[in-house]
Amino acid sequence: MHDLKVLGVICILGVTCYVMRASGYVLAASMRDDGIAARFLQLAPGNLFIAFIVGGCLSGGLAGFVGTVVALATMAITAREWAALGAGFGAALAASALGL
């Protein structure tokens, strides 16, 4: 395949992705602060956190679920992210080694 053609496609896809990233920010300028859309956006983060975690657990299988639960529990107890990540990843590796 021609190098320039591949380069062109990469640039087009890069521009498309940046437009998607910037569009919401630009379009939101015309949004009312007290409107329904604004309230939706204020309430969205926590719910998106949950949906993100569920998607991640699904793609990681049972080992992923075990690791995520251990990370969450460790964070709740220690309030230290590094400890939570270490414990979670260790648990996921162990679960994976056990064939889960």
Added chain:
Amino acid sequence: MTAAGFRRGLVAALPFLLSNGAAGLVMGLTYKGLGLGAEHAILFSLLVYSATAQAITLSMWAHPLPVVAMVVACIATNSRYLLMGAHLRQLFGGLAPRKVLPTLFQLADASWLMTSSDADRNGPDAGYLLGSSIPMAIGWVGGTALAYAAPLAANEPLRLAATLLPTMFIATLLPSQWKNVRSLWPWLTSAVAALLVARFVDPSWSMLIGGGCGTLVSMMEPKDA
């Protein structure tokens, strides 16, 4: 946009050097297997900078390249960025767009989630978004480059690190998002909807649709849930 926020974001996102590095490495190895040159693979990770968009366009790689279909796929899989961008406008609306728009080049799910969480604790700071984006970008692009520089092959710990560390990291932020017992129903709705969408529609839509359904339930509450 403060230097303190930048430092806080940079330090908080350091684990992503590892997880994005592993994911970028897996992506790089796949590009390598496809016969793509190192320069193109690195440029792909640098400019597109989206695991979902890159994975989907990779699966569509053919001769000739289906450019229109790839662009449509990028728009569909990255539509969640519209919501994230609009939310960031709420946080950083007081800043000149020329200060925020360049930072959005590196906007990712995790950097947005972390910035939202930090805004709840310390107030909105665009420096945090920029700081947290840097280790993620270095990990992703560096991992892709490493696939070409080192004689490596994908293995189980690498795959697990790439898949699980971002999820686990976001899970550690979850306690900061818990408001009160009224958070329970929206969160359950988000989880069930995300599960159903991932199972029956497409995993790349689970975050947007699942989170959207939960937010609609939140809006039905008399106060913020």
